[in-house]
Amino acid sequence: MTTVAPARTRGQVAEIRRAAERAHLRRRLLWWALAYSVLIVAGVAAILPFLYVVSLSLKHTESLIEYPPRWIPIPPYYGNYAAIIHHDLFLRWFLNTLIVASSVTVIKLVIDPMAGYAFAKMDFPFKESLFMLSLSMLMIPLAATLIPMYLLVRGLGFQNTYPGLILPGLAAPMGIFLLRTFMEQLPKDLENAARLDGASEPYIFARIILPLCKPALVTLAIFTFLTQWVAFVWPLVIAPDPNMFLLTTGLSSFKAQYRVDWGLVAAGMVLVLLPTAVAFVLFMRQFIAGSLAGALKQ
Amino acid sequence: MARVEIVEVSKRYKSVLAVNNVSLDVRDQEFLVLLGPSGCGKSTLLKMVAGLEEITSGEVYIDDRLVNYVAPKDRDVAMVFQNYALYPHMTVFDNLSFPLRMAGEKKDIIKSKVAEVARILGLDGLLDRRPEQLSGGQRQRVALGRAIIRQPKVYLMDEPLSNLDALLRVQTREELLRLHKRVGGTVIYVTHDQVEAMTMGDRIVVMRDGIVHQVGEPQAVYNQPANTFVATFIGSPAMSLFDGQLQSEHGTLVFAATGFCIPLPGRLRQAALALLGGDRRVTLGVRNEHVQLFSVPEPAAIEARTLLIEPVGSDMYVRLAIGDQECLARTEPRSDLQEGAPVWVRFMLDKLHLFDAAGRNVLAPAATTPAPTSTAAVLA
Numbered sequence: 090m091t092t093v094a095p096a097r098t099r100g101q102v103a104e105i106r107r108a109a110e111r112a113h114l115r116r117r118l119l120w121w122a123l124a125y126s127v128l129i130v131a132g133v134a135a136i137l138p139f140l141y142v143v144s145l146s147l148k149h150t151e152s153l154i155e156y157p158p159r160w161i162p163i164p165p166y167y168g169n170y171a172a173i174i175h176h177d178l179f180l181r182w183f184l185n186t187l188i189v190a191s192s193v194t195v196i197k198l199v200i201d202p203m204a205g206y207a208f209a210k211m212d213f214p215f216k217e218s219l220f221m222l223s224l225s226m227l228m229i230p231l232a233a234t235l236i237p238m239y240l241l242v243r244g245l246g247f248q249n250t251y252p253g254l255i256l257p258g259l260a261a262p263m264g265i266f267l268l269r270t271f272m273e274q275l276p277k278d279l280e281n282a283a284r285l286d287g288a289s290e291p292y293i294f295a296r297i298i299l300p301l302c303k304p305a306l307v308t309l310a311i312f313t314f315l316t317q318w319v320a321f322v323w324p325l326v327i328a329p330d331p332n333m334f335l336l337t338t339g340l341s342s343f344k345a346q347y348r349v350d351w352g353l354v355a356a357g358m359v360l361v362l363l364p365t366a367v368a369f370v371l372f373m374r375q376f377i378a379g380s381l382a383g384a385l386k387q
Numbered sequence: 388m389a390r391v392e393i394v395e396v397s398k399r400y401k402s403v404l405a406v407n408n409v410s411l412d413v414r415d416q417e418f419l420v421l422l423g424p425s426g427c428g429k430s431t432l433l434k435m436v437a438g439l440e441e442i443t444s445g446e447v448y449i450d451d452r453l454v455n456y457v458a459p460k461d462r463d464v465a466m467v468f469q470n471y472a473l474y475p476h477m478t479v480f481d482n483l484s485f486p487l488r489m490a491g492e493k494k495d496i497i498k499s500k501v502a503e504v505a506r507i508l509g510l511d512g513l514l515d516r517r518p519e520q521l522s523g524g525q526r527q528r529v530a531l532g533r534a535i536i537r538q539p540k541v542y543l544m545d546e547p548l549s550n551l552d553a554l555l556r557v558q559t560r561e562e563l564l565r566l567h568k569r570v571g572g573t574v575i576y577v578t579h580d581q582v583e584a585m586t587m588g589d590r591i592v593v594m595r596d597g598i599v600h601q602v603g604e605p606q607a608v609y610n611q612p613a614n615t616f617v618a619t620f621i622g623s624p625a626m627s628l629f630d631g632q633l634q635s636e637h638g639t640l641v642f643a644a645t646g647f648c649i650p651l652p653g654r655l656r657q658a659a660l661a662l663l664g665g666d667r668r669v670t671l672g673v674r675n676e677h678v679q680l681f682s683v684p685e686p687a688a689i690e691a692r693t694l695l696i697e698p699v700g701s702d703m704y705v706r707l708a709i710g711d712q713e714c715l716a717r718t719e720p721r722s723d724l725q726e727g728a729p730v731w732v733r734f735m736l737d738k739l740h741l742f743d744a745a746g747r748n749v750l751a752p753a754a755t756t757p758a759p760t761s762t763a764a765v766l767a
Binding site for chain 2 (some may be wrong): 278282284288300
């Protein structure tokens, strides 16, 4: 004999649903609490050093050693910033940095897409080997190539010159890798359609493919500009003349001159990082889109 | 005049022979369909005609002009791609006018031609939109418009309907045919959908593994498939095939399989006689509409068992077990058949197909008909 379970009343069904919802909500709240705790700790750990530097930059040198330390200087001391800005060569360093970072960025935005297009869309002998060779440069640390590069650039007569600061920066393969990956995903039929319609290869590259690579190009521009803006080792080696210092190398020279005035150094660091922070915030969306390019199916 | 001749064309990618010694003659104004499963080489063949793939060996002529070394833009062909290949950063107007701009056409002529093509294809109000703002059917029409605006000699279409939903595909198929009648031109159309091929083509070319298995008018290919591959590829549901042997019984040639035998009709007997001296293994083919079902024993009917009944509205498909093999029958909806119950089957003898041990139709000329699994090329 088959027994049939008695049907539940509407009230019972509602109570069961409410209990299930409460249990579900409790589990979700627990996970949210855990996740946000981790995120808050990570976020604080990431931003704290920068906030400390800002705090340091707004303090007079004598107040750096007071105890207990004050996180928020009241009143704030702007003398460090004034000293930096009125430094003889600060404007010169700022211009040097702007020229080098902008030049490398602009030139790489011209040559890297062309190289990426060749590797992505064209067929030629030893294509894969050449690509792997250029990619292998990523694995070689700067320390290993510093001396030979210095000898090469000095031999060309580019020590203490803008070409000496700019040219090595053009060889970084990250842009080629990024654009090749991006362009590989563009349907081949787009170029085929353009070829059949009478477009030349340069036209296809410049007017069909390149406009579709905007996210990758913006990423490359931001990445290159930021890298060059905060570059330190190479400018230190190739441009010892104070007139050819960049902001980073100029800042490091304060140690020798002022017996490590930390407030001054901190103010300098904030001024160096401020433009990069502003640029990142302004172009964050495009940067993320470009970084994710290739992760999602078109 | 826009005749296309493909003469012994092959395409090799390292160790893979994608197209194997194919020869085809496409007549002027003809709508030729290349049909076959994915990877059979039909799209590669199309791209070789377009000049988008290099030809490993062989020649392609367009209007008696050898085009092997002619750039795609100079062959006077236009192509419609499977994924439309519309330029996403350009408007519909810019997409349609692109070929004319590349040809250096004057602005006022471009404007008038775009307007005319837009009117023909129903794109009038969409000229300022970008492809992302269009539906699938609209994008497909823009892709078509970009092809016809150039008025080329030859249209090459690579599965242009495959990205559309079923209903839109049927509508667009009819529109394409009407457009072909209106605009004219020679069309080479690639598809894996045999319904498209049967309804659209003046002739269809059935391909597999890079070789051509049969060329002919759709109904001819349906009625007289060259081999078992074509027999099962064309027609939906596929033709039922039975493996068996030729036997001579009391002076009559019969097809004998486990559990049943069928006397061969006159038109197959002559061709089958030639096989008696050699390999007697044959395959009998019958289309589902040529299978008659009876719920009671009938003269000359074979006893079978009903495995599955699938009603599909106006028809009913019945899967049967005959001996140790299966076949499919199509009948009108009826209530006297039951799954698992015995049923009596009679084949229309004049509609039977017989294939030799290699899978070739015994009525097809052996010299030019490839076996279903052949990798040897054939002259079409």
